[in-house]
Amino acid sequence: MAKRLFVKGNEAVAMAAIEAGCRYYFGYPITPQSDIPEYLSRELPKLGGEFIQAESEIASINMLLGASATGVRAMTSSSSPGISLKQEGISYMAGSELPGVIVNISRSGPGLGGIDASQADYFQSVKGGGHGGYHIVVLAPASVQEMYDLTMLAFDLADIYRMPAMVLGDSVVGQMKEALVANRRPETKLPPKDWAVRGKGDGEQRVVKSLFLGDGELEAHNWRLHAKYQELKERETRWEEFETADAQLLVTAFGSTARIVKTAVLMARDAGLKVGLLRPVTLFPFPEKALLQATQQCKKVLDIELNTGQMVEDVRLSVARDAEVYFYGRPPGAGSLPTPEELFEQIRKYY
Amino acid sequence: MQQVFKKPVSLKDVQTHFCPGCHHGTIHRLVAEAMDEFGVQKRTIGVASVGCSVFLYGYFDVDVVEAPHGRAAAVATGVKRAKPESFVFTYQGDGDLAAIGTAEIIHAANRGEDITVIFVNNTTYGMTGGQMAPTTLVGQKTSTSPYGRNQSKDGAPIRMAELLSQLEGVAFSARVAVNSPKNLMDAKKQIKKAFQYQVEGKGFSFIEALSSCPTNWGLNPLMANSRVGTEMCDYFRLGVFKNTENL
Numbered sequence: 001m002a003k004r005l006f007v008k009g010n011e012a013v014a015m016a017a018i019e020a021g022c023r024y025y026f027g028y029p030i031t032p033q034s035d036i037p038e039y040l041s042r043e044l045p046k047l048g049g050e051f052i053q054a055e056s057e058i059a060s061i062n063m064l065l066g067a068s069a070t071g072v073r074a075m076t077s078s079s080s081p082g083i084s085l086k087q088e089g090i091s092y093m094a095g096s097e098l099p100g101v102i103v104n105i106s107r108s109g110p111g112l113g114g115i116d117a118s119q120a121d122y123f124q125s126v127k128g129g130g131h132g133g134y135h136i137v138v139l140a141p142a143s144v145q146e147m148y149d150l151t152m153l154a155f156d157l158a159d160i161y162r163m164p165a166m167v168l169g170d171s172v173v174g175q176m177k178e179a180l181v182a183n184r185r186p187e188t189k190l191p192p193k194d195w196a197v198r199g200k201g202d203g204e205q206r207v208v209k210s211l212f213l214g215d216g217e218l219e220a221h222n223w224r225l226h227a228k229y230q231e232l233k234e235r236e237t238r239w240e241e242f243e244t245a246d247a248q249l250l251v252t253a254f255g256s257t258a259r260i261v262k263t264a265v266l267m268a269r270d271a272g273l274k275v276g277l278l279r280p281v282t283l284f285p286f287p288e289k290a291l292l293q294a295t296q297q298c299k300k301v302l303d304i305e306l307n308t309g310q311m312v313e314d315v316r317l318s319v320a321r322d323a324e325v326y327f328y329g330r331p332p333g334a335g336s337l338p339t340p341e342e343l344f345e346q347i348r349k350y351y
Numbered sequence: 352m353q354q355v356f357k358k359p360v361s362l363k364d365v366q367t368h369f370c371p372g373c374h375h376g377t378i379h380r381l382v383a384e385a386m387d388e389f390g391v392q393k394r395t396i397g398v399a400s401v402g403c404s405v406f407l408y409g410y411f412d413v414d415v416v417e418a419p420h421g422r423a424a425a426v427a428t429g430v431k432r433a434k435p436e437s438f439v440f441t442y443q444g445d446g447d448l449a450a451i452g453t454a455e456i457i458h459a460a461n462r463g464e465d466i467t468v469i470f471v472n473n474t475t476y477g478m479t480g481g482q483m484a485p486t487t488l489v490g491q492k493t494s495t496s497p498y499g500r501n502q503s504k505d506g507a508p509i510r511m512a513e514l515l516s517q518l519e520g521v522a523f524s525a526r527v528a529v530n531s532p533k534n535l536m537d538a539k540k541q542i543k544k545a546f547q548y549q550v551e552g553k554g555f556s557f558i559e560a561l562s563s564c565p566t567n568w569g570l571n572p573l574m575a576n577s578r579v580g581t582e583m584c585d586y587f588r589l590g591v592f593k594n595t596e597n598l
Contacts, residue, residue: 024429024432026429050432050433052428052432052462054425054458055454055455055457055458056454058422058425058454058455059422059425059428059454059455059458060425062418062419062422062426062429062455063425063426063429063432064429065416065418065419065422065426065429066398066416066418066425066426066428066429066433067430067432067433068429069416069426069430070396070429070430070433070437072433072434074429074433088422089419089422092417092418092419096416096417197396197414197415197416197430198396198414198434198437199393199395199396199413199414199434199436199437199438200392200393200395200412200413200414201393201394202393205408205412205413205414205415206414206415207408207414207415207416207417208415208416208417209399209408209415209416209417210417211405211417
């Protein structure tokens with residue numbers, strides 16, 4: 001049986017990366033995720049891996065691009081302003097169909113903002129972020145255990161679909177310590193990396209690129225990427241439902257905010273209100289079908305986020321026209337995490 | 352009969368798309384000849400940058416990764432660290448390496464990454480249409496310096512080969528040109544030296560190759576070629592600026 005540990009969320013990410021077979025990490029320090037590079041700078045050399053503290057976030061994402069192109073499992077991590085800098089490389093990796101894991105332990109913005117928790121990177125994460133119209137896998141852990149499990153999953157999804165995968169945590173799940181069962185890497189059938197550059201040897205030349213100038217080549221490439229995103233929606237959507245069976249009001253929330261919502265849902269249940277929570281675990285692909293199904297009987301949805309309203313747009317797009325969608329959010333700012341009581345009041349208001 | 356001259360096996364048998372009088376093709380050939388001589392073709396991973404040089408994979412018969420504008424040295428770092436047994440080179444223009452990619456090149460050089468960088472300096476942004484580059488000579492007219500580069504406003508042209516030679520991690524740094532048979536022979540020699548450093552695992556090697564751009568300079572191929580030997584070589588002095596092992 002796997003050991004039960006008491007660790008920080010950021011450490012869980014680093015441990016999961018190692019368990020997933022990642023031996024190459026490229027990054028740049030930024031609060032509140034620096035535990036990840038610190039952990040990996042200590043552990044990767046012992047495993048014959050490489051840790052590079054790059055000169056910038058831009059350099060580190062491009063080191064990831066280069067390493068991933070050779071077929072190895074590699075990772076970078078950062079926090080919001082750093083992720084903005086990485087967007088160029090993420091777009092190129094998406095265009096070049098390169099796997100690679102990017103961890104965003106997000107903080108508040110815009111600009112330098114602050115270092116407290118925020119969910120204001122939702123748009124940036126799921127709607128592209130960089131140029132050119134693409135998607136990456138986005139996973140939103142709500143606990144230290146999920147920081148571990150979803151990081152391992154991110155490596156598999158990235159390899160299976162040949163695209164970057166992001167673990168979108170925040171400073172709450174990154175910095176808190178709780179129990180972790182460090183499971184072994186699950187057996188997953190992965191496709192061969194017969195596209196990776198390796199030195200051609202006696203084989204055919206391999207080129208990893210995102211430039212397509214031939215007649216119709218780029219259009220075909222984009223349609224193929226689109227088909228991949230559709231396949232992800234069909235096969236890889238993940239979500240958690242909590243007290244939803246008889247819910248009259250469905251609350252949607254992701255990541256650390258969903259944990260506060262859970263307490264508020266229990267308070268509502270105690271008060272006799274039939275309230276449930278649907279928590280998207282994959283933000284891309286978004287659990288559209290699950291939401292549509294959940295709102296067949298329950299016609300009221302309250303979306304709660306630690307921002308002024310981002311995921312709520314996807315919630316609205318997912319539910320049928322006759323379901324009402326309300327929003328309650330708090331923009332980032334020091335000490336502005338909502339309390340369960342505060343959220344319970346909102347639930348009561350819209351119930 | 353003995354064959355004394357042939358196409359390098361590391362080059363594909365294709366027609367060039369470069370403009371008449373451009374030196375890219377010549378520099379490609381010298382790099383391919385060095386690959387052949389060291390027998391590294393089969394373990395080579397090239398890193399293509401943007402601009403005219405991006406089409407690397409159309410000419411070299413080696414595996415290639417394409418990098419975003421300026422980031423080739425960082426991409427090459429990732430490639431080499433993940434596959435240390437491979438021979439890794441980047442091929443970058445002046446807009447790429449000396450402007451947007453200065454941080455990446457300086458830090459890859461300073462880390463002493465065991466890669467070879469081929470830096471093609473034609474004092475302008477070629478594919479983008481002849482705009483001012485960090486290497487544009489003072490007084491040179493380009494589409495974004497229509498009155499000529501003004502040193503007090505635009506700064507002086509950056510001498511990358513000299514600049515990088517200051518860094519501890521750099522094992523070899525040289526500037527060459529291919530505008531005359533003599534310079535071409537010397538260029539071949541220096542490119543081979545640069546390769547040898549990596550083959551022997553001795554650190555970062557850098558070749559700056561002065562190149563013509565007849566189309567964007569508005570000169571015919573002969574005049575462009577002659578400008579390399581006069582104006583360019585006058586400011587960008589040819590030579591070896593660092594050679595740690597005297598290979």
